[in-house]
Amino acid sequence: MEILLRQVTIIDPASPHHNACTDLLLKDGRIHSIGALSGNADQVVELPGLCIAPGFVDLFADFCDPGQEHRETLESGAAAAAAGGYTDVLLVPNTSPCVHNKSSVEYITQKNTGLPVRLHPMGAITRNTEGKELAELYDMHASGALTFTDGWKPVQSGGLLLKALQYVLAIDVPIVQLPDDRSFNPGGLMHEGIVSTQLGLPGRPALAEELMVARDIELLRYTGSRLHLTGLSCAGSVARVRAAKADGLQVTCSVTPWHLLFTEDDLRSYDTNLKVTPPLRTSADREALRAGVLDGTIDCIASHHSPQDSDHKIVEFEAAGAGAIGLQTSFAAVCTATPQLNVARLAGLFGGNARRIFKLPASVVEEGAQGSFTLFTQQGETTLTKSTNMSRSQNSPLFGKALTGRIAGIIAQGGVFLSTF
16 A cells, blocks of 8 residues: 655654655555655645654553453553554553563563554563562563563662662663652642642652652662653652753653643642642642753653543542553643644654663664654644543543644554544
């Protein structure tokens, strides 16, 4: 099948066509021709502001498979990722059983055949993500684990994380940590502050995150290893990462679209879909995160896609499970929250930087290439509806809300998947 992309801007510093606005002919899942093209094709795609870039990568998503398939499966999660413009997804190990050994890693890698996107299991740092002893890191890496994290249950022991950072020096992968000291008011439901007091909800202080960020950076300084901090939500966290980068440490970080869009004030509606991990913070924190995205301190966008069934969301706020689905809306949510982002920075946040950090295969926009690419435009609108939602769960605060930006499709796994989303 031949697909002609009209007047598409190529955003790929490694490509000889970088920044060119031209035509592309796709044939059998491959970039066949680049340049001013004429003639007929089976399908023609022409959208205002259409761009192509190396495929988007999500680096922290939960597909609940195995063990919680009523919330999400590898197949439904992959479909949602493809609709959201992702060609690669890194999966947290918090399944049942946990991804903490060779066989659990292979369960995911062997499922990749036939999926529209490539799934990359992240192995657990500790057995059963219990934070007590290291898991089989080397065996998991040899079996296909891209990196290591305890996912939603960050490693609380500094001594154990130190061992993990030292261990991965030999295989040169980063440890991924969601910074959160769980000893600080573990029953907290939202950010601790004036709004939590007004709403009568127990709070989680920003200090719980900031101290963990500071601790982990010092462990990184001691070991000389690599660390990725995901889900930063506080101004203090961004400042600490910025300073660590200035010191030459190998630290990178990501932020969720939720923390760029919303604040604690949005919880006045008690919308359980806005009960996320980490909690939504103040408007000042949100502005610091946006500034970090714009100045390059924040390297990536992580969806923190966390499906929850209705029994865990259509309940009182106190009883609701934390998390929201976000793969299909991440790109448009970031475009909406930070409209001043230029297209090159946007492509880096969603794809290029993650490919470098996690050493994914390069995908260069050039003739003959059969790699992973994303088609997108900052113009137009995206509106998630129940009929276009590809996830098995419906816990999103963005249903029916018009967002700026649109995913046009992906080229991945040897095929072309154009979006109707």
